[in-house]
Amino acid sequence: MRKILTGIPLILGVTLISFVLMVHFGPDKTYDLLGKNPTQEQITEVRHQLGYDQSFVVRYTKYLKELATMDFGYSDSSGEKVSSILVRTIPVSLALILPGFVLGNLLGVILALIAAYHRGHWIDKIIMGVSVMGMSVSFLIVIIAFQIIFSSSKGLDLFPVRGWDVYSFTDYIRYVTVPTLASIFVSLGYNTRFYRAVIVEEMGRDHVRTAKAFGAHPIELLFKSVLKNSMIPIITRIMFSIPLVVISGSLLLESYFGIPGVGKVTYDAIISGDQPILKAVIGLTAIMFVFTLIINDILYKVVDPRISLK
Amino acid sequence: MSSKKPLLSVRDLVVEFTTERGLVRAIDGISFDVRHGETMGLVGESGCGKSVTSLAILGLIPSPPGRITAGSIQLNGRELVGLPESEYRKIRGSEISMIFQEPMTALNPVFTIANQMKDVLSRHQKIRGKQAKNRAIEMLELVGIPSPDKRINEYPHQLSGGMRQRVMIAMALSCNPKLLLADEPTTALDVTIQAQVMEQIVKLQHELGTAVVLVTHDLGVVAESCQRAVVMYAGRIVEQAPIIPLFKNPQHPYSAGLMASIPRIRADKVLELPTIPGTVPDLLHLPEGCRFADRCQYADDRCHKEQPSNKIKDNREVACFHPCGEA
Numbered sequence: 253m254r255k256i257l258t259g260i261p262l263i264l265g266v267t268l269i270s271f272v273l274m275v276h277f278g279p280d281k282t283y284d285l286l287g288k289n290p291t292q293e294q295i296t297e298v299r300h301q302l303g304y305d306q307s308f309v310v311r312y313t314k315y316l317k318e319l320a321t322m323d324f325g326y327s328d329s330s331g332e333k334v335s336s337i338l339v340r341t342i343p344v345s346l347a348l349i350l351p352g353f354v355l356g357n358l359l360g361v362i363l364a365l366i367a368a369y370h371r372g373h374w375i376d377k378i379i380m381g382v383s384v385m386g387m388s389v390s391f392l393i394v395i396i397a398f399q400i401i402f403s404s405s406k407g408l409d410l411f412p413v414r415g416w417d418v419y420s421f422t423d424y425i426r427y428v429t430v431p432t433l434a435s436i437f438v439s440l441g442y443n444t445r446f447y448r449a450v451i452v453e454e455m456g457r458d459h460v461r462t463a464k465a466f467g468a469h470p471i472e473l474l475f476k477s478v479l480k481n482s483m484i485p486i487i488t489r490i491m492f493s494i495p496l497v498v499i500s501g502s503l504l505l506e507s508y509f510g511i512p513g514v515g516k517v518t519y520d521a522i523i524s525g526d527q528p529i530l531k532a533v534i535g536l537t538a539i540m541f542v543f544t545l546i547i548n549d550i551l552y553k554v555v556d557p558r559i560s561l562k
Numbered sequence: 563m564s565s566k567k568p569l570l571s572v573r574d575l576v577v578e579f580t581t582e583r584g585l586v587r588a589i590d591g592i593s594f595d596v597r598h599g600e601t602m603g604l605v606g607e608s609g610c611g612k613s614v615t616s617l618a619i620l621g622l623i624p625s626p627p628g629r630i631t632a633g634s635i636q637l638n639g640r641e642l643v644g645l646p647e648s649e650y651r652k653i654r655g656s657e658i659s660m661i662f663q664e665p666m667t668a669l670n671p672v673f674t675i676a677n678q679m680k681d682v683l684s685r686h687q688k689i690r691g692k693q694a695k696n697r698a699i700e701m702l703e704l705v706g707i708p709s710p711d712k713r714i715n716e717y718p719h720q721l722s723g724g725m726r727q728r729v730m731i732a733m734a735l736s737c738n739p740k741l742l743l744a745d746e747p748t749t750a751l752d753v754t755i756q757a758q759v760m761e762q763i764v765k766l767q768h769e770l771g772t773a774v775v776l777v778t779h780d781l782g783v784v785a786e787s788c789q790r791a792v793v794m795y796a797g798r799i800v801e802q803a804p805i806i807p808l809f810k811n812p813q814h815p816y817s818a819g820l821m822a823s824i825p826r827i828r829a830d831k832v833l834e835l836p837t838i839p840g841t842v843p844d845l846l847h848l849p850e851g852c853r854f855a856d857r858c859q860y861a862d863d864r865c866h867k868e869q870p871s872n873k874i875k876d877n878r879e880v881a882c883f884h885p886c887g888e889a
Contacts, residue, residue: 372626458667465620465662466655466682466733476681480672556672557717 259542264316266538271315274527274534315531319539324532329520334528337517338536344416345502345513351428352435353497357490359436360443365474367444368451379444386441391434395508398434414510431505439497443489450485454478483555491548495541567639568595569773570619570741575633577611577618580626586845588614590797591633593872596741601767601774603784603805605820606794609842612777615794616743619775620660621650637741656686659734663746665726669718675702676714679733686737701732705762724755728762735766742767745777760787781824785809793817796843796853803878813878813885815858852882860884 286294299305303314318324324334367379401407411430418424454460455478463477502515514533521529552559577589589611596602604612617623619635621642635642637657642650654660662668670678679698684690689697695714702710705728718726727747734742744763748756764787767774776788784791785805792802793814801814812818819838840857843849851868855861865883872879 458662458664459670461622462660462662462668462730463670463681464622464654465660467651467653467685468681469651476673477670481670558671558719 256546259546262542262545263539266542267316267319267535268312270534270538271312271531274530315535318531319535324528327521327529328526329524334532337529338514338532341512341514341517344511345498345506345515347418347424348416348428348431348505348511348513349435349497349502352432352439353494355432356436356439357443360440361447361486363440363444364447364451365479367448368455368478369470369474371452371455380448383441383444386437387445388441389438391438391504392508394437395431395434395504398430398437399508402430402433414508416509416511416513427509427511431509431511435505446489447482447486450482451478454482457481480555484552487548487551487555491544491551494544495537498537498540569598569638570596570775571634571636572615572619573634573636575615575618575635576631577614577623577628578631579628581846584846587848588628588797588845589618592794592797592799593633594792594799594802596773596775598740599767599771599773600790601764601776601788603788603791604775604777604794605779605781605784605791607779607842609845610794611797612779612794613745616660616745616775616777619741619743620654620658621645621647622654652686655682655734655739656737657739658741658743659737659739660743660745661727661730661734661747663749665723665730665750668730669726671718674715674717675721675729679714679729679736682733683736698732698736701736702729704735704766705729705732706758707732723751724759727751727755727759731759731763731766735770735772738770739772742772742774743777744774746779747776748783749778749780756783763787781809781820793820796848797845798853799872799879799881800854801878801880801882803880807876807878811886813880814854814882815860815884815886816854818886819857860886 286298290298296305303311306314322335326333327337330337363379363383367376370376399413403409403411403413411426416427418427451474455473459481460473460477463473468477498514502513503519504515505511506513506516507519517529518533520526521533572595573593574591575589575593576587576591579586579588592611592615594602604615606612614623614628618630619642623629630643633643637653642653645653669675676695676698679701680690680694683694683697687694687697699710699714702714707713707725707728713721713725718729721729727750731747742763747763748759751759760783763774763776766772776784778784788805790802790804791808793800793808793816795816801808801812801817803813808817809821812821816838819836822836823838825835838857843853843856849855849866851864851866852858852861852870855865858865862884868883870881870883872881873885
């Protein structure tokens with residue numbers, strides 16, 4: 253489809269900017285490798301080995317080639333192949349993030365519908381009040397509090413505090429529950445408030461009044477007249493939060509729960525200046541962004557007949 | 563007075579809205595009847611309570627802030643004020659239908675015409691699927707939409723304003739309502755389309771025997787298509803009368819002012835179109851006496867102090883101490 257073709261210059265642009273920032277102006281490893289007082293010959297030789305002496309265009313093209321072939325070489329710190337690190341860690345991160353993300357949005361929409369339906373009523377006020385509370389508490393505090401409540405001997409002591417020893421579905425549930433609850437708690441407030449605003453606005457539209465005048469039941473109004481019309485902002489929000497959730501959400505969760513996902517790998521790579529891994533993660537994030545944009549546009553078309561893909 | 567019972571009977575209806583500045587009486591004790599199969603015009607300027615009246619009949623006053631605080635609305639002798647929502651829903655769209663002013667936004671943009679029309683049919687007539695679709699196509703044909711079997715699968719944005727209003731009419735009439743409320747159905751349309759749409763409403767009304775309440779500020783439309791008209795001013799009815807006497811010989815000074823300010827072909831050239839001096843009173847600070855007194859050339863002390871009650875004579879009603887055309 254033509255939409256995907258327009259994604260190509262976008263990917264080029266994004267990778268170019270991230271390349272300039274992270275690789276061209278990024279950390280210079282020459283001195284790390286050589287230690288104190290290197291000779292000029294040593295410096296030149298190492299720079300040649302690292303490819304620093306090549307022109308910008310050549311280095312950028314090389315980066316693009318790495319992206320296209322998914323071959324980023326070997327990690328500086330562990331010596332492991334970058335692609336195999338990613339293959340090992342990305343599924344872990346997805347498994348960790350996905351339940352919280354899906355449930356957080358689903359519950360957000362459901363609570364927003366309930367709140368909007370009872371607008372001005374005490375049910376609405378309670379939901380909105382709790383949402384503000386959820387929004388106001390820092391993610392870090394929530395993680396620590398949930399670890400104490402669910403996983404420590406002072407609390408319920410039902411789940412392991414840290415780690416990821418997953419060999420079966422029951423293991424998965426054991427390890428994923430507390431992080432999922434924490435991420436739902438944090439995202440639910442934002443989601444509910446946002447979705448409620450969207451739904452309330454849609455409820456004031458003329459066509460909703462028309463449906464009412466033709467005898468539609470309020471529940472039918474909400475699910476038929478309103479929900480599909482509200483999908484555009486809802487989809488936008490969900491799609492745009494995907495890249496952010498995958499990167500930053502998993503970063504915190506993984507480091508606090510000691511889970512070996514891609515967020516933790518990225519975090520370690522930033523700390524140690526492990527360029528091959530950073531290059532891979534940044535490039536993939538850019539590509540993911542562009543793809544979510546494309547999927548976003550396609551979904552728009554699905555829910556709203558007025559939008560055409562051109 | 564005709565011996566036949568009216569289809570719709572509104573008595574002493576009061577609708578109030580709670581606003582930030584205080585309680586507003588949008589409608590203050592109005593009474594009127596709609597007979598079976600007649601077209602009645604509900605005339606008045608913006609903000610006089612025309613639309614609120616039609617919403618009140620359908621039980622759709624947004625609440626809060628609005629509510630009906632007094633009076634009764636009876637449809638075929640059945641009281642509608644205070645009717646439970648579930649009962650009211652059965653009436654909306656089947657016994658009483660409504661057409662709205664803005665055809666551009668009154669239909670749901672993300673569903674096809676077929677989908678929206680079938681919803682109404684399955685809700686009230688319990689017909690579904692192919693049968694409902696056929697009925698919907700039939701209705702579209704009736705309102706003069708070309709190739710309705712194709713048009714029905716389109717979305718509202720693919721139709722012009724006039725076509726959308728026709729779809730609204732088709733939808734409103736699809737369950738054979740006894741009463742059709744048309745809230746400025748042609749205001750948002752081009753003049754040529756206006757005439758076509760009005761013609762369609764009048765034609766269908768004759769064919770189907772539906773009574774129509776035509777809410778409008780367009781006196782030309784009223785003169786052409788209504789048998790009777792109710793003139794509203796600042797939440798009250800000032801005059802109601804059959805069309806020809808009302809236009810020939812308006813009795814309330816406000817109606818007379820309205821008639822005088824219609825642009826028309828005149829024998830003598832006038833430099834300026836006559837207007838009614840002054841502005842509509844603020845509903846929050848209504849005068850003690852007649853609401854039109856401040857703008858009325860005939861007003862005297864009594865008009866400023868007392869509210870005139872309705873005088874009924876020869877099938878017409880007027881709320882004025884000094885009706886025109888009487889000495």
